[in-house]
Amino acid sequence: MTTPPHSFANVPPPAPLRVVVADDNPVVRAGLTALLTGREDITVVAEAADGREACEAARAHRPDVILLDVRMPGVDGISALPYLVRISSVLMLTYSRESEIVQEALRRGAGGYLVHGEFTADQLVSAVRDIGEGRPHFTPTAAGALLSQLRQDPRPPRTLPEGLGNARATNPQTNGLDLPHISPPSTSAENLSRMQPDMARSSSGWAGGRPAAPDRSRHRLSTREAEIMDLIASGMTNQQIAATCFISEKTVKNHINRIFAKLHSTSRSEAAAKWLGTAPGPGRGVG
Incomplete structure (x- = not known):
């Protein structure tokens, strides 16, 4: 068969x-x-x-x-x-x-x-x-x-299905509609992470719905070191960084050694966390 x-x-x-x-x-x-x-x-x-x-x-x-x-x-x-x-x-x-x-x-x-x-x-x-x-x-x-734009314009869409959004919570003693207390939606990074679980991962630096830009000047990286640190933070390997910057992998390693020393880091993930302002604890942002 x-x-x-x-x-x-x-x-x-x-x-x-x-x-x-x-x-x-x-x-x-x-x-x-x-x-x-x-x-x-x-x-x-x-x-x-x-x-x-x-x-x-x-x-x-x-x-x-x-x-x-x-x-x-x-x-x-x-x-x-x-x-x-x-x-x-x-x-x-x-x-x-x-x-x-x-x-x-x-x-x-x-x-x-x-x-x-x-x-x-x-x-x-x-x-x-x-x-x-x-x-x-x-x-x-x-x-x-x-989220900020939605809160600035709280008016409901004009095309809501019939009957939605028209109910009113009133005092039950007047035979009106009694709705349970519903807390307003949180603006925490945790909720934003649920919206985009693959992208919105960091909960550090959030205030009013947007993260604060990390202060990188304290790290005292040179222009080239800052470029390479950006590429490290984006997930590039040494080989990819070398190809992108038109330098040898040995030169990349030399830059990374100096970057780690300035950021007081021993790994790429630790250096990236400090560079992006997401390092936890008292050591955050120390450079």
């Missing part, structure tokens, strides 16, 4: 997600490209240094996802957004954490918003895949901005 052929045996694998990386910092562009190029299901088809180049690359390559920085010379990311979203899904990937910028980016059609320092390399890849499939993705700062 012969075994019937599997119905999916001849189905080809899905085509890789086509991605454009737009950032004015060549080190960041190279780092992102190196991270994404190593994935079988993602292909970086072009890079862009500003919004105008991003639009040209989008028209030429018709990508599935565009990674877009906010602050770029010439045409910035916010200005380019309305044009880019007509062609592709857009994921903001930036150091800009201001609530107003997050909200405006989402109003103009961005499908997600990631702030550097709030995600690992694997989480970035997951976010790109999610955006490519139409699922939004946010890091804690962006999630906090969304």
Whole structure:
């Protein structure tokens, strides 16, 4: 008796997600490209240094996802957004954490918003895949901005199903509706983590729904050391850092040794926690 052929045996694998990386910092562009190029299901088809180049690359390559920085010379990311979203899904990937910028980016059609320092390399890849499939993705700062916007405009949507949102809690002695006490939703990082469990992981530095930027000046890292520390915090290996910065792995190790000494750290995870401002206990932020 012969075994019937599997119905999916001849189905080809899905085509890789086509991605454009737009950032004015060549080190960041190279780092992102190196991270994404190593994935079988993602292909970086072009890079862009500003919004105008991003639009040209989008028209030429018709990508599935565009990674877009906010602050770029010439045409910035916010200005380019309305044009880019007509062609592709857009994921903001930036150091800009201001609530107003997050909200405006989402109003103009961005499908997600990631702030550097709030995600690992694997989480970035997951976010790109999610955006490519139409699922939004946010890091804690962006999630906090969304909550802030909702609280500033507490009016219910105009299209609620009939009967919802109209009941009133009144004194039961007047035969009115008696609703149990319901506490308002918490703005803690724990609740935000439930919204995006893969991305909103850090509970440190939160105040009013958004994390405070860590003070990195105290660490006294050089410009090159700071660049390498950013790449370490993003999850890059020494080999990836060397390729991104066009230096040897031995030079990378020398930089890391000096970084660890300045951050009083003995591991990459400890150094990253201090660099990102998420180190627990009295040693937090010590450099």
